[in-house]
Amino acid sequence: MASRTNKIRPIRKPIMNRDQGEFEPCWALLRDAMTDIHLQNAGRLSFEQLYRASYKIVLRKKGALLYERVRDFEQEWFRDHIMPNIAALITKNLINISLLQHPGSSSHERREMGEKFLRGIRDSWTDHNRSMNMIADVLMYLDRVYTLETKQPSLFAVTIGLFRDNVLQSHIGTAADDIEQDFVVFDILCAVILDLINMERDGDIINRNLVRKITAMLESLYETDDEIENQRLYLTLFEPRYLEASTEFYRKECEKLVQEANCSTWLRHAQRRLNEERERCGTTVSIMTTDKIASVVEKELIEAKLDVFLAMEGSGLKPMIDNDRLDDLSILYQLISRVDSTKSALKVILQRRVRELGQEIEKALKNTDFSVAGAAAGDGEDAGEAAEKAKAQTLNPAQQQTAAAIKWVDDVLQLKDKFDRILSDCFCDDLLLQSAITRSFSDFINSFNRSSEYVSLFIDDNLKRGIKTKTEAEVDAVLDKAIVLLRYLSDRDMFERYYQKHLAKRLLHGKSEIHTEKEMVSRMKSEMGNHFTSKFEGMFKDMELSKDLTDNYRDHIASLGDADHKKVDLNINVLTTNNWPPEVMGGGTSKGEGAKTDCFYPPEIKRLQESFYKYYLKDRSGRVLTWVSSAGNADIKCVFPKVPGKETGPLSKERRYELNVSTYGMIVLMLFNDLEDGESLSFDEIQAKTNIPAPELMRTLASLSSVPKCRVLLKEPATKNVKNTDKFSYNAQFVSKAIRIKAPVISSISKVEGDEERKETERKNDQTRAHVIDAAVVRIMKQRKLLAHTKLVNEVISQLMGRFKPDVPLIKKRIEDLLAREYLERVEGDSSTYRYLA
């Protein structure tokens, strides 16, 4: 044979003896070692020896047998050594209390017994866990090679799992003779834990550490030996029961609270419970449950009776808002935002309350108005200046209205402040709630039909008074508030109209500081856009140009060197028609008649006008100037000669006064220059000579003859009201402490409109709107050429939203009008579609 191959082959090395008989001695070694490990005698065992034994077994392909044997050994161990101890712990009493819920045992007793049982379980678990770890160490090779290869669960998982099968899920039926039923240890365990936790909820002190150990044990055990993550016993068995028990507990607690407590205690209680449960998850149960138990509390304690609590008389949401219980509100907000991200319950009540409060303001306003109007001359119960004025002089409706407007605005702003505070302090500036509140504010403000006017009046009042009394910072704050209100207004064109009117008056009469006005307008501009304020800016510009013009004209006159001793100083405002309200421009004023007819100016004035016109046209040919006599005023230097017969007192000297009167007043007074002492002019004569419209004249004469401090004319008879038949004469006896006297303007354009005027304003406003809508429709149709009715209406609305809320019938009417004027036509066969006609 050797000669056949001519090769030397190395001798085989029997590294592993393939002797079958070696298993038993190795196993015997391991078995003894396992017993020692269980008895905590491992210190004398040699790891090396045991490992080698198991290694040999596995290498000889006896892994499966070893695996079986170890499992059987552990099973036996449970049966013979562990279960008897556990069974001893499960007394009849324990079962009675935990499972059958027999009454009549004190919580202390129950706690003692339960904890003893838990301790027993915990100790056997700790022992088992330790032993299994050591055994797994020894049998490491088995787990690394055999179980991995055969895809079985690791030995450690299997032996640890035995605790589940042999202890937790074992049946104790015979522990006590008179219990017929069969009990699973796990059920008892679970009941004991839940009982302990409920005790703790009721304020007892329990051994948290112990419970935590047990739940940790349940966490490290799995349903099967494959150790699937979401099949921990804790998750599959314990947690559902725990949540169920908690649900039950909190449901009861909530019902009790509904009957016994008020909203505020409920809030605090719920908050405390939430914190407690979170803490409990960390210390007693398991962090895995944190969110789930929180949602149980949320559902049972917060959500279930939320509406009942919120509606509670005296402590619900309404009183909270009214009494500014900010703490309660913030807790409430926190709780509600946990259960409902839309916070609808809170939102609905909040919105309703805002609207209610808004309507209350309106109602209060009506009542106040009425009372002031009722006691026209007397004591207005109304707070503030309205009442003062009412005392000082008879309060005319205009002033009443102003006061009402200011009160309304103040109240609304106060309300707004209140809710802003709640929103920022309690509701974390929640956007949802913010928009809800904003919406309700805008709802009730717009439902009040004079809101635009009132806001404008409020601004007017503040700006006028702002000159004297308020610091810049205060004015700033007021303006801010006004802008806030402006945001809520939907009919902005109405506001624009009012504001224009009020602004014109302030400007022409120099009643406010120009830079404050500009500041205000620029704020509006940033808030509402360019086109909204373009007219106001035009007005400012006119004022500036006029000032220059006046100066230049004065220079021009001076340069002429025309030394006219009767020189009249002219201060002129040239106003662009479009930018200024028609009322001011004199055009289209209320009644219309005589509006255009110019009054007769005295010759001196006439000359002046002509000279200015000539000057004006030098640079700007083709322009037309219309003199608006109703808007001007004049300073008149008057000399009252010494009254004969009076030797002492002011009347004994010649008196010089500067009288500031309206243009009409000036014209009237000039008439009296030419009169002899003692002569008088009747109303009709005056009107004939001046051609001033009767109502204007009436007012002018009233201001000159009836107001004591500037009574330069005497009236016959000396009544309050001016009639057509009255006669007027020069008051030689006039005396005044001041040198400069301002004749009060009794204007027909009152600050606040009467009902009549309101309608007029609205009518005009509607007219303007009609034009705006026309323009919008034409713009849209020009672009689209062909469009269905509803689409057209929608688009018009969306385009005009920024300015006002267009009325659908109005839009319809305008469309019809446009059809009639042949801007549009209906498409044949489809009457609801329009076509644009170029």
Add this chain to the structure above:
Amino acid sequence: MVLRKDQLELKLKDDEQLIRQGILRNEHPFEDSPEFHEFIHACRRGDLKHCQELISGGVNINGKDKYDYTPLIIASLCGHYELVQLLLESGALADPDSFERERAVYNALNNKIRNLLLSYDYTKTADPLQAWSSHITSLLVREIPKTTDITLLTASESFHLHKFILSSRSPYFRRKFAEAPETATWKLSHSIPVEAFRVVIRYLYLGELPRDLVGPRSAATEEEVFKGIDKLCKQLEIAHLWEAVLSTTDRRLARQRHQDEVQRAQAQVTAYFRDTVLKHKFTVDTRRVRDVKWPRDNAISANCLLRADEFDEFDEGEGEDVVEPAEESLISSNGIPIGPIAALNSTNGTSNGAKKPKRSVLFPVHKAFLIRSPYFETMFSSEFMEAKETEHLHVIKVDCLPEVLEIILTFLYTEKSDCPLELALDLLYATDMLLLDKLKTKAAVAISTLGSGTSNALVDRTHGGAADELQQSPPATSTSTPSSGQQQTPGSSTERDGQPVEVEPINVYDVIHAAWDLKVQRLEDFAAKYLASRLEDYIDEEEFAELIQESASRLKRREETDTIELLDDIRYYLGERFRFRFEGDGIGEMLNEEGEIDAAQVEGLAAEAEDGEIRPEQPSDGQREVEGEEERRSTERDGEEGGGGVRTLDGKLVEDEFVSDAVNYQILLEKIDKMLDRLKLGA
């Protein structure tokens, strides 16, 4: 992050400057060898197979051609994703801060390649010492099991450290610990800030140095720390630390520095390991191991003794296979053993007549290194005897030969593994038990390459043998296969009885059993290949048949139609062994799908050769029997020469090797079938 082109060029300039200044090593030297050109060309084509061959042939994977192209850049530029992957896995450098990587990224043909380059973690693959150094670093924070044996105390902090590591890394510590081996705590100077100690210790344990030496809350200023470090450097004689502290800013420099440091540390630890562990190993009578008492405070700070028993044939009946001259005579007298048991009995019975007392070798070792094996880690972490602190060191038995244990220890301490073939199988078993996968793989590699780089054991010896006969001079050179090298085995051929005797390097039966026992796929493949390459030697052995049977039984509940894994592998390699040459001449077409040779074609071919002596095979049963008889005769190599012809395994003379291959292949396949019939294993 991809650099812009101008940034790229700037990088190249910087890199070149650094290299010129000698600060950085040039990792991409210019290469002009033909192999490298071939490699570059293969990278350009995306020829995965050729590249693989060149890489295993040892071509410089990080070289640079005259256009500054590295293979990696070429491959990524040409868009060969798999090739880029291969290059990276084979150690092509893709250092995130280098010009070469940036260029490869910049040039990447598609996003897939670019992402691959960007995501490639340089540190994981390119550094073979990574596992070793990170183990040492991890010792700093590891608490279980306890491996520390010295505590350095500062005012505010205490460092739990290892005397072995300190001693090997710093001559100062070595002296101090040698003088006073019982030292367990050591108070450090208060004048040096604790931050300085921290840096020094991290350095000694091969950790990354912190970028900022002074934390926000530390009491000392940076200057004080620097002074402290400087002082410690001098005192501990660790000059390189200073360099390390200064090079923390540049990442590349820091890494290169770290690599150098790790290599230096490896050398230090290796030297110290030789000096302590290996120097202090000692041999005692096994029976007297019990009496060995090593105190805990020994001079080399060992905290554990490992015992390995020398080979002893009487207790456990183990045999050792060191082929010694003494044993050759033995073999000659007994002949080559056929059955394993018979072989054991006969060799053991006669090799050493005198009984010598059983001896054990003890190694004083350090747990800090042992726990690199999960086996020891578990052992020392457990509550068993070995983990208990006792007055004297535990003696722990490791079930292997002392020589094997020494290899294992060398690996654990130094990451070096040098495995002689004759110990490879023992090492395989020992590492399997100690759960040392890395070393186990190395042992398997050592076997499967038969201890040397070129796999000469797998050369077809039908040719080598023929050539041998022709030239009459060993070493023989194969003439037919270009890849076959010299037929030189470790045992080498020796002349005996006037004939060349080949000593096989390893017992393939042991290999296959080890492969099955320990689940080493690589060795199963190797064994099949090995068997296929010399099947004619094994096919008739009884033991081979047993092996086949065992392989068949490994598959549980085997069905008639199931295949026998080992045999399938052998058939496959057999096919490869012959087909290699068939394909070269287009004879591969003669193979039909079953791998059988169309006899008619062989006949045609043979007829073409016009050799009168050829008797073409007929696919008839009767013919086969004749061949079977003849073959028995023919395997004995008759010395007569075929007059320029080639003899087949059945002794017939054919015109050339190709025909002989075809015939041989057929013969071997038939033999396998016959054996299966005998074993009643249908396959």
